[in-house]
Amino acid sequence: MDVELAKPFVKAAMDVIGTMAFITPRPGKPFVKKNSMATGDVTGLVGLTGDGKRGSVSISFTKACAVAMVKNMLGDDIQDIIQDVKDAVGEITNMISGQARAGLSEKGLVFAGSTPTVIMGDNHSITHMAKSPIMAIPFETDAGAFTIEFCFE
Amino acid sequence: MGKLDGFHHKDFLEQVTTLNEIAGSKDSDALPGLLELLEKPTGDTGVDYMVVNTLNAVLGANEDVVARGLRSRNGAFRTLCIRAAGEYAFPEAAEPLAEMAEAETDPDILVEILAALAKIRPVDGAGVFRAFLGHDDPMLAALAMEMAGAYADPHAVVFLKAAVEATDEERTYEQCDITTWKAIDALASMATPETLEFLAANVHHINPTARRLITDALVRVGEPVIPHLERHYSQGNVDQRILACNIVGFIGSRKGADALVQGFDKGNFTDPNVRYAAYEALGRIGTLKGLVCLVDGLSENDELILMAVVTGLERHAAPGILKTVSDCIAVGDERSARIAHAVIASRALRLFQELYQNETVGAALIRALKKSQDADILADFAARLQDIGSERAKADAADLPTVQAATRKALAVDDSKSMLALYRSILTGLGFEALMAANGQEAYAFVEAGEFVDIVITDMNMPVMDGMELVGKLRGALGYEEVPILMVTTESEGSQRSMATKTGVTSFLTKPFKPDALKAKILEMLGG
Numbered sequence: 239m240d241v242e243l244a245k246p247f248v249k250a251a252m253d254v255i256g257t258m259a260f261i262t263p264r265p266g267k268p269f270v271k272k273n274s275m276a277t278g279d280v281t282g283l284v285g286l287t288g289d290g291k292r293g294s295v296s297i298s299f300t301k302a303c304a305v306a307m308v309k310n311m312l313g314d315d316i317q318d319i320i321q322d323v324k325d326a327v328g329e330i331t332n333m334i335s336g337q338a339r340a341g342l343s344e345k346g347l348v349f350a351g352s353t354p355t356v357i358m359g360d361n362h363s364i365t366h367m368a369k370s371p372i373m374a375i376p377f378e379t380d381a382g383a384f385t386i387e388f389c390f391e
Numbered sequence: 392m393g394k395l396d397g398f399h400h401k402d403f404l405e406q407v408t409t410l411n412e413i414a415g416s417k418d419s420d421a422l423p424g425l426l427e428l429l430e431k432p433t434g435d436t437g438v439d440y441m442v443v444n445t446l447n448a449v450l451g452a453n454e455d456v457v458a459r460g461l462r463s464r465n466g467a468f469r470t471l472c473i474r475a476a477g478e479y480a481f482p483e484a485a486e487p488l489a490e491m492a493e494a495e496t497d498p499d500i501l502v503e504i505l506a507a508l509a510k511i512r513p514v515d516g517a518g519v520f521r522a523f524l525g526h527d528d529p530m531l532a533a534l535a536m537e538m539a540g541a542y543a544d545p546h547a548v549v550f551l552k553a554a555v556e557a558t559d560e561e562r563t564y565e566q567c568d569i570t571t572w573k574a575i576d577a578l579a580s581m582a583t584p585e586t587l588e589f590l591a592a593n594v595h596h597i598n599p600t601a602r603r604l605i606t607d608a609l610v611r612v613g614e615p616v617i618p619h620l621e622r623h624y625s626q627g628n629v630d631q632r633i634l635a636c637n638i639v640g641f642i643g644s645r646k647g648a649d650a651l652v653q654g655f656d657k658g659n660f661t662d663p664n665v666r667y668a669a670y671e672a673l674g675r676i677g678t679l680k681g682l683v684c685l686v687d688g689l690s691e692n693d694e695l696i697l698m699a700v701v702t703g704l705e706r707h708a709a710p711g712i713l714k715t716v717s718d719c720i721a722v723g724d725e726r727s728a729r730i731a732h733a734v735i736a737s738r739a740l741r742l743f744q745e746l747y748q749n750e751t752v753g754a755a756l757i758r759a760l761k762k763s764q765d766a767d768i769l770a771d772f773a774a775r776l777q778d779i780g781s782e783r784a785k786a787d788a789a790d791l792p793t794v795q796a797a798t799r800k801a802l803a804v805d806d807s808k809s810m811l812a813l814y815r816s817i818l819t820g821l822g823f824e825a826l827m828a829a830n831g832q833e834a835y836a837f838v839e840a841g842e843f844v845d846i847v848i849t850d851m852n853m854p855v856m857d858g859m860e861l862v863g864k865l866r867g868a869l870g871y872e873e874v875p876i877l878m879v880t881t882e883s884e885g886s887q888r889s890m891a892t893k894t895g896v897t898s899f900l901t902k903p904f905k906p907d908a909l910k911a912k913i914l915e916m917l918g919g
Binding site for chain 2: 240242244248249268269271340344345346361365371374
C-alpha cells in the first residue's frame with residue numbers, strides 16, 4: 239500500500255518546510271518513474287526498515303530552493319553557505335522522516351529510520367536500490383522546485 | 392479517583408510510569424482522562440507522544456469504543472480511532488468508516504479512512520472504494536484502484552481501462568501517472584480474460600514507463616496471459632509482436648514455447664525484428680519443440696538473427712542438437728561459415744567446446760575465431776582451448792593471433808545480449824575497444840567512472856534507463872557534449888526521432904541493418 243506510506247511523508251514535508259523555512263510547497267501530480275534515479279542539486283536521503291518492508295525516501299532540492307530555505311531559517315547570519323545548506327537539508331530530512339514515522343506508528347506501521355545522508359553536487363543523481371517502481375511527488379515553491387521520492391519493497 | 396488525576400502536576404517519571412501502566416492494562420476506564428490529556432497537552436513532546444501511544448493501546452483492546460469514537464467531535468481523537476480501526480482491523484468500524492468516506496471532503500482524512508477500510512476489508516466494501524476511482528486527488532484514486540484490484544471489482548474495470556489509456560500526454564517520456572500504474576496492477580491482479588486481453592493489447596503503450604509496468608505485470612500473471620499474447624502474433628503490429636514474444640520468453644512456460652513455434656509455422660514472424668525476438672524468447676524457454684525450431688533457425692541469413700539462434704542453443708546444448716549444429720558446420724558451405732562466425736561472435740563457449748571435438752568442425756571454428764579482432768573474445772576462447780587440454784587444442788590456442796591494443800573506444804548499449812555481441816564483433820573489427828552495457832544506467836556508470844569514448848551506440852527502449860534519458864545525461868556530462876551518438880531504432884519508433892534529435896542524438900540507424908551499414912555509419916560519423 240504505497241499511498242498509505244507516501245501520504246504521511248508528503249504531509250510532513252509540507253508541514254516541516256512550511257514551519258521551519260516559511261516556504262509553502264504546492265504539491266504537483268505524483269508519478270511513477272522508469273528508472274531508479276533521483277536528480278537534484280541537494281538531496282537528503284533516509285533509509286527505512288520495519289513492518290517487513292525496507293525502503294528509502296529522498297528529498298531532492300534545486301539549488302535555488304535549498305538556498306532560499308537556509309536564508310529563511312538563518313536570516314542573514316550565513317557563515318558558510320555550503321555547510322549551512324548541508325546542515326539545513328539534513329535537519330529538514332530528519333524532521334520529515336521523524337514526523338512521518340510518528341504518524342505511521344499510530345497505524346501500527348513501525349519503521350526505524352537511518353540518520354539522513356546529504357548529497358550535494360549540481361545536477362547529481364542518486365540511485366534507490368529497489369526493483370519496485372519508484373513513486374515521485376514533485377513540489378513547486380516560489381523559491382524553486384523539489385521532489386520527494388519513495389520506494390518500498 | 393482515576394489514575395490520571397492531577398497528571399499535569401506529577402513529575403516526568405511519574406507521568407511515564409502511569410501511562411505505561413495504562414498501556415499495559417488497556418483499561419477503558421482511563422479513556423476520559425486520556426482524552427482530556429489529548430485536548431490539554433502537557434507541552435512536553437515526549438509525554439504527549441506517549442499519551443497518543445497509550446490511547447492507541449487502550450483503543451486496540453476496545454473495539455466498541457473505537458466504533459463510537461469514529462463519530463466523536465474531537466478531530467484528533469477521531470483520527471486516532473480511524474488509525475486504530477485499521478491497525479486492529481475492527482469489523483465493527485467498517486460501517487461507520489464507510490459512512491464517513493461518503494461525507495468527508497478533506498483528502499488527507501479520506502486517505503486515512505480508506506486506508507483503514509482497506510485493512511478491515513469488509514466483504515461488501517468494493518462500492519465504497521469504487522466511488523473514489525475518479526477522485527481528483529491522484530493518491531486517493533490510486534488507493535481506490537489498488538482496492539478495486541484486491542476486490543476484483545467487475546464494475547471498476549471500465550474505469551481502470553480508461554485510466555490506463557488516459558496517460559497524460561504532457562508527461563515526459565520517463566514519467567507515468569500513479570493512477571495509470573495502479574490501474575495496470577489492478578487489472579493484472581484481477582486476471583480475468585477481459586482484463587488480460589486489454590493489457591495484452593496495450594503492451595506497446597504510448598508511455599515507455601507504462602509499457603514496462605504492463606510487461607512486468609503480465610510476466611507476474613504468467614501462463615494465463617499466453618493465449619492473449621498469442622493472438623497478437625498474427626494480429627498485432629511489429630512492436631506488439633516483438634513485445635508479445637519478449638513477455639512470453641520472460642514467462643518461460645512450455646505453453647509459451649508451443650505458441651511461439653506455432654507462430655513460426657503459421658508464418659506470423661516474417662519481420663526480421665519479430666523473428667529475432669521470437670528466437671530469443673525460444674532460447675530463454677528451451678523446450679524440446681522450441682529447440683527444434685531454433686535448429687531450423689540455423690538457416691537464417693541475417694547475422695543478427697543467427698546470433699539470437701546460437702545464443703539460445705548455447706543455453707540448452709543437448710546432444711541431439713549438437714549433432715545437427717556440428718553437421719551444419721561440417722558441410723563447409725557458405726552457411727557453415729555464417730554459423731561458425733555466429734558461435735564465435737556470440738561467445739558460445741559451451742557450444743564451442745562440444746563442437747570442437749569434431750576435427751573438421753573444430754578447424755572451421757578456429758578459422759572463424761582467427762578472423763576476430765576482439766581481444767576479449769580471443770582470450771576467452773584461448774582459455775577454453777587450454778581447458779580442453781588436448782594437443783590439438785593447445786596447438787590451436789598457441790596459433791591464435793594477438794590483437795594490437797585498440798586506440799579508440801566505443802560504448803555500445805542494448806538490453807539484448809545478441810545485439811551487444813553483434814556490436815562487439817563489428818566494433819572490434821573496426822579496431823575499437825568496445826565497452827558494453829545492458830542499459831542506460833550501466834552505460835552511464837562507465838562515464839561516471841571517468842571512461843571516455845569516441846562514439847556511443849545505443850538502443851532506444853531499455854529497462855532501468857532508456858536510450859533517450861542516457862543521451863540526455865551524456866550531453867550534460869563533461870567531455871561528452873560533442874561525442875557522436877548513434878541511436879538504433881526500429882522503423883516504428885521513427886515518430887520519436889525528433890524528440891531524440893532534440894535530446895542530442897547525432898544520427899540514427901534503423902533495425903534490422905546489415906553489419907556493413909553499421910560500419911559505414913560509424914566511419915561516416917567519425918569523419919571517415
